[in-house]
Amino acid sequence: MTELNQLDLYKEMVRIRQFEARVLNEYHADKTPAWDIGAGLIPGEMHLSAGQEPAAAGVCAHLKKGDAITAPHRPHHFALAHGVDMNAMMAEIYGRTTGLCKGKGGHMHLFDPENHFSCSGIIGQGYPVACGHAMAFKRKGTDHVAVAVAGEGAANQGAFHESLNLAALWNLPVVFVIEDNDWAISVPRSASTANTSNADRAAGYGMPGVRVENNDVEAVFEAAGAAIERARAGEGPSLLEIHTVRLWGHFEGDAQAYRGAELETLDERDPIPAYAATIGLSDDQIASIKAEADAEVDAAVQFALDSPVPTADDALLHVFA
Amino acid sequence: MKDSRAVGVVANPASARDIRRLVAHGSTVTAHQKLNQLRRLLVGLGRTGVERVVVMGDRSGIATGLLEGADRPSGAAWPRVEIVDEDLTGTAADTVNATRFMVAERVGAIVVLGGDGTNRLVADECGDTPIVAISTGTNNAFPKPLEPTVAGMAAGLVATGGLDLDRVAKPAKMLEVSCPARQRTERALVDVAILNAERVGSGAIWEPGTVEELYLCFAPPDGIGLSAIGGHLQPVDRHEPIGLAIRLTTAEGASASDPPTQRVTAPIGPGLIAEINVVSWSKLAVDQTITATTTSGTVAIDGERMFRFDSELTVTLRADGPRVVDVAEAMDLAARTGLLAHAPANGPDPAQSSPEQTTN
Secondary structure, eight states: OOOOOHHHHHHHHHHHHHHHHHHHHHHHHTOSSTTOTTOSSSOSOOOOOTTOHHHHHHHHTTOOTTOEEEEOSSOHHHHHHTTOOHHHHHHHHTTOTTSTTTTSSOTTOOOBGGGTEEEOSSTTTHHHHHHHHHHHHHHTTOOOOEEEEEETTGGGSHHHHHHHHHHHHTTOOEEEEEEEOSEETTEEGGGTOSOSOTHHHHHTTTSOEEEEOTTOHHHHHHHHHHHHHHHHTTOOOEEEEEEOOOOSOSSTTOOOGGGGGGGGGGGGGOHHHHHHHHTTOOHHHHHHHHHHHHHHHHHHHHHHHHSOOOOTGGGGTTOOO | OOBTTEEEEEEOTTTTOSTHHHHSOOOOOOHHHHHHHHHHHHHHHHTTTOOEEEEOOOSSSHHHHHHHHHTSGGGTTSOEEEEOOSOOOSSTHHHHHHHHHHHHTTBSOEEEEEOHHHHHHHHHHOTTOOEEEEEOSSSOSSSBOOOHHHHHHHHHHHHTTOSOHHHHSOBOOEEEEEETTTTEEEEESSEEEEEOOSOOTTSBOOOGGGEEEEEESOBOTTOOSTHHHHHTTSOBOTTSSEEEEEEEESOOSTTSSSOOSEEEEEEEETTEEEEEEEEEEEEEETTOEEEOSOOSEEEEETTEEEEEEOSOOEEEEESOOOBBOOHHHHHHHHHHTTTTOOOOTTSOOHHHHOTTOOOO
8 A cells, every 4th residue: 555645645735726726717817708608718617626635635646557537527636636747637628739638628528548537527427437447457457446536416326326336246446436525516415315424325235435524635545545455456346435625616606605604614624724734834845835836837827828729620620420 | 073173154145124124123234234244254263263164155145245255365364165055045945954064064163144033943953063143133132243253253262162162152942832733843042922913924023912922932121022021021041941931912901801910111123112911921941831822823933923823832941952152251261261362473482471370
């Protein structure tokens, strides 16, 4: 199992946060009118992952080249933590030809075959894909694992249950990660889900189910490490629900009136300053780590801005119908 | 002569699935949970010297799940797993056949995961092979809820001969039910109930108003099920040489031909507490035969309705039931004899370091 490196976990979380913060700024910078999601340099909807960094950093610390992740509509944190190239990712978000999908996918459709990373705007549909990856890994006799990530709302989708069933039946090396941020867009889990813990649902399929509370990156690291090691050893699938927090809106432009008083306490639940305090970082260290992350993000934004905008002719390339 | 390195395992795939999940608050114990309990059991067996485990086959994937698990890293500490070589029926006959097979294989102990019914079937066939009874049923009086890791250790120590059976595995009491018209004798580990119900139906008893006579091997006041009724009239321990015979009535007041003399508040099922009208009760001596007052009705054995009868019926208490391992007693004896407290791997000889070994 990977050794715990507190500084690495912290740096990864900061790297993700600085990326998301910059996208947030750039997204809104020239969105005129503000309600037109097609306007501006970054077109389309935008779902950012601020607050959920512990899940990505804790899980991906155990992954190696060739392991697979399928992420949902809120994919950036897992993409970055899994080693997807930041420049190509930013260019995709900007819709440039140097992007992961040559600018045709946008932020919800990041496909990186080299790193076995994919995501989808269709909720819950990464689960079967992860089972496919895992089945291939198993048939090829490798010790690779597939990680399927989605939110707690996605666990009410049929695809989730179908995937758990097949993964258990075929003893696939897959880890199902549920990021429970308490909100499926604007629906609280208490209004949508009979089980108070999705970890309980694993029992129905005979696989271990673990719930990690408190958005604690080290707790995620330990549980994910055990789940991934188990999958690599051929012990089968498992389910990991991580109770996390969505610091920002479901999408950019979401006024979040439905969250009420909770909005006022969100800053206190930010996992990044909390972890800096836990591991005893000085202000200088914090500033230096942030500056390092900003430099990487600056370069990625510049790369995107310098990259060509697709032409009308490009629209006819790489299509099959 | 027993094979001291072999242990049998009977896990009833059907336990904890009956109607009491609908009419009371019975929990469901899934096949996956049973498989998980067996995994823990096998670690306990493997670490106490058992080399071979003979497991009853089933159609719920429990035994095959164990076979698959044996090849994984987490199964490295297990004994060798074999599945009983008998055709499956998907009925109680599988338990009977598996127990016979295990006895023929001379296993040193049989671990039973199930309820009172499963244990009764094993008890009928196991002869002098000690049984370790782990409850995975609904409201069990006979098997106890045990951590399978520890139960596996106790079973392993019993099988490998480390413990005195007369101390840790005393014979259980049983009740024999004979009905000449049926030409066979049934045995109960906990209770025999005579009901005025017409049908065997779904098996489990959950309407206490239908019980007219009740015979008990033991009656723990902290038990659940019909035996709890006796527990609040006259507590009877598992190894005390008596049983109880109780007559009940559903009728209230003086108009009844057999008016109740006592009313017992008894937990007869999970989340089910009933007020039971008792007409009379008496102690049963070992080998004493009682003829039932009722001459027609339905007989329930260990809480499950089994057969109808229309003639004389007798009940006899016996003291020569199966040897049942008391896990707490077994682990206590293991502790007192230092069976599991070793010197460090490269430390001093334990005989030299024991404070009690002052002279020889």
